[in-house]
Amino acid sequence: MSKPAKTRSLASELLIQLAIVALVPLGATMAFFTWQLFPYLTKNIIDEQQSIASLVTQQVIERIATAEEQAGLLIGLAAQDIDRRELVKGFLSQKSDFDSVYFLDATGSIKSIAIRDAIVLETEQLYMDMDLSHSSVYQTEGKTSGWTQVFLSIVTGRLSIAYFEEVGEQRLIAELAIDRLPKLSKRLSEQDILMMLVDADHQLIAHPDSSLSQQQFNLGHLALFNRPDSQKVYSTDFEWDNQKYFGTLVTMDDLGWSVIVSEEESSIWAGLYQQLRNWLISVVTIIVLVLLIALKRSSLFSRRFAVLSQQAKDIARGNYQTEVVQERIREFNELSENVVEMSQAISNREDALQTKEQQLREINEMLEERVEERTKRLIESNQELEKTNTALNDTMDQLVQADKLASLGSLVAGVAHELNTPIGNATMASSTLKDFAERIQQQLATGSVTKSGLKEFLNDAIMAAGITSRNLEKASELITSFKQVATDQSSSQRRTFSLNELFHEILLTLHPQTKKKAIKIELDVASEISLDSYPGPLGQVLSNLIMNAFIHGFEDRMQGRIRISAMKEEDKVQITLEDDGKGIPETALPKIFDPFYTTRLGQGGSGLGLHICHNIVVDTLAGKIRAESEVGQGTRFLLTLAACAPRLEEV
Incomplete structure (x- = not known):
């Protein structure tokens, strides 16, 4: 039996239906926000972040290109017959973008050097002839010119990149500190925008907080770097320093660096969420008022249905004398009239059912007599069937036993036939041996025994004994196997x-x-x-x-x-x-x-x-x-x- 469904009052049902209708505008608004407004706002944020990231990327590329032009000018001067110590000092004094410039010989040792804002004598004493053969500025994997990846400079102690190129038998190294790149990230941080610069190995090289830039954080775990098909421009949300951000990543072609422009999600959506919250409060307030009015109206409908329900209960108890209840609502009047008609129809059917019930009672009594008679016959048939089944089982047991005995009898007959040959051979050999013995006995009695005759008798006796022994062993083996099999099978x-x-x-x-x-x-x-x-x-x-x-x-x-x-x-x-x-x-x-x-x-x-x-x-x-x-x-x-x-x- 299935569990009865949970029921509720008419007033509650009407209230629920009205609530569902009232919630449709709210759902439509949420759907509009989710499917239309939210994606539109998200696209605007992505476009803004991409514009900022592209601007920063362009500034970095232009700054590096300017520095490379300056390095090219220095290389042109170094190719002339000019003292390279004086050349690097003068180069940095001309407002160059580089922070240090030095020349390495073929072994990787510094031969001339100049550092921005450093005392010349102290610089030469500290760094002249310093071995940099194991540094990234010297180990360039066969390249003769170009830019290195980000490294911690031994000379300036700052995160830097360096431009290198072979000049004669020496190598020019011009270091550019990362923190001299455009300061746009600090200006953007004042507007709640976080901008970071990351190298090709996902190491943090620029951050509004300079202390973080020097710590070389690896940001490879951020969701931004899980971009599909290595897209150059990719936007998604990610988590950094226990804060949730929505950001955009733009990758530079030449250096492989990436610019990340992001904002905290809470600041992005705060204003929008506040407007949505106010709108929802207004809608919910209106819905509550509508539901209160609906509750009062549904109670009136419920009382009218209660009158009709009472009429139905009276009919169920057998009281078919009901009257039509007049209401202002036409459907209620029609329902009341139908209830009265139903009560009259039920009364008429009950009278007809009582008549048919009496007829069925008489038919049942007649059927019971027939069933009793047939049951008696069935019991007798079952008893006969049980006797027949018992006899059949006994017969089958006897047949099984007979089959076993027949199998054993066949086995006995076969073994007896098989024994006939070895026993017959043994009998023939023994009778032959007896004849040989009687003949040699006669010769002994007459004294006519010869050596050759005695030798022939012994050979024949040994042969006959062998034949007898072999055949008796075979018969013994057959008898032993038969005895074991017969014992087991019986x-x-x-x-x-x-x-x-x-x-x-x-x-x-x-x-x-x-x-x-x-x-x-x-x-x-x-x-x-x-x-x-x-x-x-x-x-x-x-x-x-x-x-x-x-x-x-x-x-x-x-x-x-x-x-x-x-x-x-x-x-x-x-x-x-x-x-x-x-x-x-x-x-x-x-x-x-x-x-x-x-x-x-x-x-x-x-x-x-x-x-x-x-x-x-x-x-x-x-x-x-x-x-x-x-x-x-x-x-x-x-x-x-x-x-x-x-x-x-x-x-």
Whole structure:
């Protein structure tokens, strides 16, 4: 039964519906802000930030280009026969953009140097012949001219970039401090705009706070640097120093530097959010007033429906004497009239139902009598069916036992026939030996024994004894195997046994029956596979399967192959018996383990062989058996047995 739906009063439902209608303008406004106004404002902010970033980028590029022109002028002068010490001093004194200029020899040692606002004598004493061969200004990876990446200058102690070029046998190095680039970032910070300059390795090289610029922060973790397809201009929000920003990144082509222009999200949206908040407060106030008025009107509707509800309750209690309630609303009057008409219709139907109920009662009494009579007949039929089923089960048990005895009788007959040959040979050899002995006895009595005759007698006696011994050993082996198989199959004693030995004993006892056809039996069972189980029932199963292959699989053939294999996996042993006989039809395969199912009905087949095998495997050996076959290709039986079978009382 489904759970009843939660209900509410009519006044509440009307109030909710009116509230939904009132909330539509609010939702429309929010949707307009989200889908139209917000993206428009965001685009304006991005355009403004991109303009500022592009302006700063252009200023930096122009400043670097100017510095490169100055370096080119210095290189032209250095190529002339002028003292380079005086040349670098004069160059910096001419309001150059560079902070230090020096020449390195081929080993990377400083040979002439000048530093802005530094005392000449002290500068030369400190830095002349200083080895800079391991610095980035010397290690330029085979380049002979150009700009280095940002580095901490050993000479000025400030973050700098340097222009280098080979001049004769020396290298000119002109360092430009990063903090001499345009000061636009500080002016923008006064307007709540944060501007940063980042090198190609995402190291911070310029910030409104100069102390941060010198610390070389790596900003590679910012979301701005996760731009798709390495876009040169990219805008997104990111977090920096525990503050949320919305910013734009512009990348320079030559240096690989990036300019970041950003603003705190709180300052960007503060004004807009305030206007939106005021508008929402106004809308919510209007909605509340509308809902209060709607609540009063819905209460009036609710009272009118309460009158109609009371009429319906009276009808449910059996009071059909109701009158029409007159209201100013036409629909209410029509509803009241319909309720009165419904009460009259219900009254008329109840009278008709009472009449039909009496008729049904009489019919039910008649049906009960019929059901009682038929139930009595059914009970008698069930009793007869139970007797028949019991007799059928007894008959099947007798057939199963008869099948077992017939199998054992066939085994006895076969072994007896097989014993006839070795015992006959032994009898013939012993009688021949007796004749040899009587003849030599006569010769001894007459004194006509010769050395050659005695030697011939001994050779014949040894040969006869050998023949007798070999045939008696063969007979003994047959009797021992038969005795073990017969004992196992006539009882269900549990013991530990070798699966390989069990197969050899079974094949030996079945030899009189299997040798009639040239069927090759291949045995692939490891000698170390042993089971703690019931060899008798298992032997009966294996014998039935082998003979089933001979009788059915090779019914019209004298040649073929049967392969028997086994493998042990943990506590299970899987036995596979497959032949290349004629196979089993697909329609018959699901029924081969059913009792009394046989394709040789009237030809000696009882239909219980595979049924017995299935019962033994499942009930006694606690295993499983299944068959696979394809017509013309052969049949495969797969047995999965417990390596340690449960005791019969546990099954």
